[in-house]
Every structure is written in structure tokens, then in C-alpha cells.
Amino acid sequence: MSDALLPLSVFVPLLAGVCVFLSGGGARSPVALSGVLLSLAISLLLVMAVGSQGTLDHALAGWEPPLGIRLHADGLAALMILLTAVVGALVSLHAVGQFAGKSEIANRFWTLWLLLWGSLNALFLSADLFNVYVTLELVTLAAIPLVLLAGSRQSVSASLNYLLLALFGSLLYLGGVALIYGMTGTLDLQLIGERLPAGGWPVGVATALIVAGLLVKAAIVPFHFWLPPAHGGAPAPVSALLSALVVKAAVYLLLRLWAGPLQLPLSAPWVAQLLGALGAAAIILGSIQAMRQPRLKLVVAYSTVAQLGYILLFFPLAVASAWQGAVYHGLAHGVAKAALFLAAGNMLYHLGHDRVAELRGMGRPLALSLGAFAIASVSIMGLPPSGGFIAKWLLLQSALEQGLWWIVATVLVGGLLAAGYVFRVMRYAFMEAHAGPSVDRAPTPAQPLMVWSALTLAVLSIVLGFTARPLLTLLGEIPLGGG
């Protein structure tokens, strides 16, 4: 019966969100907190079940594919569910502090976040091309109202841009799905892999549509421009969830489709090179933009644009160690980026602004949050010992083995540029100022929960430097041809 864990890990968070919506509780709502705990528990149970029993399948409504929809939990899905659970639980703790005293906003946050959690789990578990579309819509439509929680006019226009681009991405994806259904008569990922013609114009167009749709949703250069205003303008816990998990979902799908039905068309040399080149462009452009941002949260948001590029470097490499590196980068970036956004949010909460050039003298009142920022930055820069180091090391190693020097150069330059934008922030923050940092209003110290959740995530991003073996064992081999 352990395969019942698959639908449960979707519907426990989803129904918890419904309960919060009904109960109307605020930041410390016991309904919301028990919902978070239950969702965490069911996710961990599922991860442990995959760890001990290998991949799990569940045919929904009792109909085997091609008639019904199949849920599929393998190592890759389990790792993403684990990431969502760990980051989600810690961000939830931060949200208790962040939204304290704002019961209505807090209620909307809990409702939407728990619905998002269920939607993300649904996306990671889906083994059906059309169902993936539905889950993508769910994830997007949970993410956009979360951006609106900031409650400002700017957030409305940022989320409207996000919505329009996301819908454009969905339409492209859906077009590809229709073509593939026409060719194979099925939507099940595994059956598609078996039936899809080896080549030809229709397969190429379908693949291009699906990949383009996912690139828009993943904010990969040149489709990145919607991300910084949306992620930079949202409340800190929301920014953390969006950058750590939501954009990751679209990139995850690229990996999932490569390892499944679209392996042949996505492995064509020029396609793989193109995806890799987009990744490299994202790393360079995103990092340069991050260096030039006047506001701290925008620095962190552009850093997300850059860091997502590393995962795309997998496609031209396409060997086991690069697979491990790309997935591990997803985990390491998720944890570190959540820490960065929460820490930056604490500074904004304290000072009332996050203008980088006016952060001087912050070392004293915000020592712990600044510490969290610094520790998480180690992983973002890819320095040892950290999760980011392991991921980049695996990518570098496979690039060196295959003599792909442009990838080696990109990874190294990307690390240096990351150091550039991180140290720019540090330089200002650690400068002494006799009067203390400049503030826009009377300083409001961040609550302990907000500080410690950021610090815990930062420490976790270092711990990931030592846990590569069990996590990569859970990930397992590249699931060739399967779904």
C-alpha cells in the first residue's frame, strides 16, 4: 500500500490549504501549522519509501495508462519532494514571524502556500504529459497570487507580466502536447517514449514547442525579464519559495523529459549545444545584472536567473556525473537561495529598505541575518565545503573529461562573477558606520524565528557539501528511456 503515499503527498497539503482557507486563521493558526507538519511528514515518508523500495507507481482511478494517469516516484522526484519539504518547512517558520499581526495576509499566504506545496508535489510525481500541463498551471496560479501578497501597485504589474508570460509558455507547451498525442495516441511518459517516431519534422516542432514553453516558465535567458520584478517585489518568504522551488519545477521538467520520452530529440547535438549555450548566457548575463542592482532583493533575484543556467549545462554534457551535478545544483541552489532571500528579507524588515549602498553599519544589529547571507553565499559561489561546490565540481569534472572547454570556462567565470555580486553586498554591509545603518522608518528588529530559519537554511547549504553520497544514491542512475 505504500504507493498510496503518492496521491497522499499531493492531497494532504492541498486539503490542508483548503482547511486553512475555511478556518480563516492568521500567522500562528494551528490549522496552518499542523497542515505544514502533516505535509512535511507525508513528504518524508514518501522519500523514505522510495529510498527503501525503489521507484513507486500508482495508477490513478484504477486505470492503467494509456487510459488513466500514472503517478511515478523515482529518485529524481523524491529529491525534489525532499527539497520542497525541507525548504518549505523552514520558510513556513519564517512566515510565522514575517506575517505576525497581519492575520488576513497571513491566511492568504498559508492557503496559497499549502496549495502550492501540493501542486509542486503533483508536478514532481506526474508521469503524464497533459497532467504535467495541469500541474504547471496549478503551480503558476498559486505563485502569482503569492506575489500579490506584497499589496502594492508594482506587485500587480509584476504579477500581470508574470501571468501573461506564463500563459504564453503554457500555450506553447500545450501545442507540443497536442502534436505528441496525435503521433503516439498516448500521454503517458513511458508509452510516449516507446511510440514516438525517431525523427521527422513533427517530432522536432513538438519538442521545440514544449522546450520553449518550459524555458519561458523557467525564466531562462532570453525569457528571464519577468522574474526579477516578481521575485524581488514579493514578501521574503514568497520570494524564497518562488526562487528555490517554483522556477526549479520547470527546469526539473526539462530534465524529466530528457530522461524520458524526449531523449532522442533533445540529444541531437545542436539542440543540446543550444540549451547549454542558453545556460551559459544566463550565467553570464544574470551575474552581470546582479552586480549592477541597487536593491539587495534584486541582486538575489538576478542571481537566480544566473544559477538556473548551471542546470542547463547538463544537456551538452549528458553523462552520469553531469546528471548528478545538475540535480545536486538544483538542491544546493534551492536551499542557499531560500536562505539568501530570507536573510535579505530580514534586513528589509529591519531597515524598511534594501538599498545596497546604504547598508553600511549593519553588521551589529543584524549580525545573524548577515551571517546567514554570508554562509549561503559560499554555496552560491561554489566554494568548498558546500552543496554548490559539489554540484559545480561534478559539472566541471564531466566537462573536463569530454574536453568541453567552453563549459569549464563558463563555470569558472560564473563562480567569479557570483563572488563579485556577493562581495559587493558584503563590502557595504560590513563597513562601519557610527550612526548605524540608514533607515526609512523606526527599525523593527526581525523576530527570532525569522533569523533562525534563515540561519538554519544557510547552514544546510553547507551541510549539503557532506551529504552528497546518500542523496546521490537516492537519485540513482539516469533513468534512460523510462518515464
Next chain:
Amino acid sequence: MIVVDTLAALILVVLAWRCLLLTDLFRSIVLFIVFGLLMALAWARLDAPDLALAEAAIGAGLLGVLLLGTWRAMGSPDGDHRQPGRALQVIAAGGGMVLAVLVGIALHQLPVSEQAAGALALERLDEAATQQPVTAVLLNFRSYDTLLEMGVLLMALLGTWLARVPLMESLSGDDASRGTELLPVALRVFVPVMLLVGAYLIWAGTHSPGGAFQGGAVLAAAGVLLALAGRLRGDTGDSLPLRMLLVLGLTVFSLAGLLLIPLQGAFMAYPPTLIYPVMLIVEYSLAVSIAITLVLLYTGSRGLRRGPA
């Protein structure tokens, strides 16, 4: 018939073209509604009555009402309606055309599969306890998709509530309506009929075209008519009963799936004797949630209350 079909296809393209290029926002909304109605006819011609119903009720009807409501709330929209720059227009038009050609060639060359899941579904309708293929797919074979879509609807409503707060300052419109002499008569005649048709469509979904989405949309249209006449007013607070109705479909559907796992061993698998009653209960709960959500999207409010009769 080929002449009629060609003509309809041509008019659709021209309507879409005009709708995009008009600078007058009001006229493009009206054209959009006409486009939706014609699209519904096209679906009917393609032997897809379910899609035709949905397109007419939601695509042309409710979406049109929502657009017109937004247009009214914007006050003087004509000044605000900026055309995008020339370069952007060229890129969008060029990109659209390239995409159309690429997909066109792909469709022309498409090696159509012999073993489609759709054909298999038609063969096994009996096991799904309904003779209506669309319902069988939506509520049985791929019920999981339908269930998740209910989540989309809930989150869209939450999103409009949240977006309304910062936008309120610039919105002039309220839901107070200007009635005409005809409205009370129209209400007395149409609202009961619409409720009846809506309820029938939901039930009909089990064996003929119809179902929760179409029926719910007709019920919502009755609500919109009441709101237009001022009989139903938006309210600032949301009450618990209303919230319960909003999530009724999602809750009933997922609980039915979860609680019956021990019987059949799979999520959303129902024992053969229970399929029909479960389906009917699910259809009606979905329709209620859909109808209330759509009415609230129109009033833009968190709650509803009775207006002066």
C-alpha cells in the same frame, strides 16, 4: 456545407484580426464576444457539442461579461489603451506567423497513431458507467486532471481578491447597477429558467453533452443577471458558508477519492456499484463551486448579500 465552413473559418480569422488591431477597447471586447459565439458554432460543426456549450457559456458569455465589467470599472479607458511599439508589433506578428507555418507543416506531415487512447476509451465506456465519452474522461479515466483544475479555479479567485486591494484606488466602478424597466420582468422570466437549465445540464452530463462546467456556467449566468439587477450585491466580508461552497467541489471530489482507496486500492477508483452515485454527487458539488466562483469573479467581491428587491 463546404462553403459555409470555409466562410465561417474566414470570418473567425477576420474577427480575430480586427479584435487585435482595433484601438477602441469597447469594440474589441464586443468583437471578442462575437468571436466566441462563432467559435461555439465551429465546435458544434466539428461534432464537439460539449466544447461548443463550454465555449458559448464561458468563452463568450461569462468572459465577455467580465471584460465589459472591467471596461466599465476602468472609467475612461480609451486614453489608457496604449498600442505597443511598432517593433514589438512586427516581432509578435512575425513570430506568430512563423509559428503558424511550423505547426501547419507539422500537422500536415503528422504520422497519426493507430492506437489512440481516445479510441480505447470509447471501447470501454461501459466500465466507466456512463455513455457520455467526455464525462467518462473528465470524471473517470482522467478525473485527477479535473480535480486539480478545481484548485486552479480557487487560486484564480484568491488572486483576483488580492489584486483588487491595490487596484481599488483607481477603480471607479462599483457593482451598483443602473436598472431598466425590463430588468425585473427579465429576472422573473429568465432566472428560474436558467436555474432549471443549469441543473438539467449538470445531470445531463452523465449521459449526454453537458456536465459540471457547462451547468455551473449557466447557474453563474443567472447569478450575474441577479447582480446586474442589483438583487445580488457584492459584500466586503466572506462568510464561512460561502467559503464552504467555494471549496465544496474540491473537497468532495478529493475526499471521495481518498476515502475509497481501501476499497479499490487506488486513488479515485470507485467500486462499480458506487460509480454512478459518486459521479452525480461530484458533478453537483463541482457545479456549485464553479458557479459561486464565477459569480464572485464577476462581482469582484469577497462575499455576496441580497440587494433591495
